[in-house]
Amino acid sequence: MSRAYNFSAGPATLPLEVLQQIQNDLVDYKGTGMSVMEMSHRGKDYPTIHAEAKATFKELCGIGDDYEVVFIQGGGSQQFAMIPMNFLGAGQVADYANQGTWSGKALKEAQLIASLRGATVNTIANCAKDIPTRMPREDEWKFSDNAAYTHICTNETISGAQLKKIPQVKGPLIADMSSDILGIDRDFNKFDMFYAGAQKNLGPAGMAVVAIKKELAAKGAAQIPTMFKYSTHVDNDSLYNTPPTFAIYVFGEVMKWVKKMGKANLFALNDAKAKKIYDVIDSTEFYKGTALPEFRSNMNVTFRLGSEELEKKFVDEAKKLGMSSLKGHRSVGGIRATIYNAFPMEGVDALVQFMKDFEKANG
């Protein structure tokens, strides 16, 4: 067996032992005579998998029964639409940070709903196009007095910028945590809702994992299609229709792995992994970090070389050494090394050695 060091930003590398557990369970899950993929979501065995996955996630996030965890298809992107559909009513204002590509897309969806309903979207900070890439500084936020909710993104996956300090807001705070959920220490109780496309730190693609205060879900708009209401998913334990059962099962296995590893250990390991790469970047003019140092992500490390040709050579040569998906997002170019929870330290060491060797040969 040969496993690549997979630096993809999502779908991303999963813990090897989780993959092996899945392989072991694949055709006969714990003596049930069938795969989780084949089980009825309302049968005898699946409900335990569903309940355990939710419970472990809630425990890891340190959130109580005032929150519900729901699984919704359509990834992070569908959340961009569902949030204003549910919570931005006629005459109301929603506060949005424009911090990069993903929060920019969320903002655009809110503007669409606002234009249909006679609502307003207020941009509370705008650093989406800044180079070096960054997050809003504490003194830049311009909140409205009466926002129906505030939307932020904790980690911009493409630019490699991460919000280290969560701003204090008056109304409900909603965060896209797709690319750093459970990868950095956060107080999840500060958020009325947080969500993540699963395919990064949580499991396979195919759903968003959404934690939402029940109180907030109940306030969602009534006149929208059933499947787009948070209350539908909350009131039916994500079983209103057939949920992505296999993705939920794998998510549950990944959550068990995070629990076994220990959150604090993982956070420290993530910081140590990122530091090794940033240290190489800072030791030379050959590599140029893309994000301002104070906002550098511990999940997506972005940098540039002197020319696009050199960047292509870097990516191609790394690939030959078993390091895949180092090419930056197609919209920005450069190099991006994604090192989520499941990415091993050995892979970081291999990259660091390669960066030094590549500089020697091409610097």
Ligand SMILES: Cc1ncc(COP(=O)(O)O)c(C=O)c1O
């Ligand atoms: C921060 C962030 N939000 C949202 C998304 C969109 O997620 P999806 O592809 O699941 O719709 C991504 C995808 O990479 C992301 O990185």
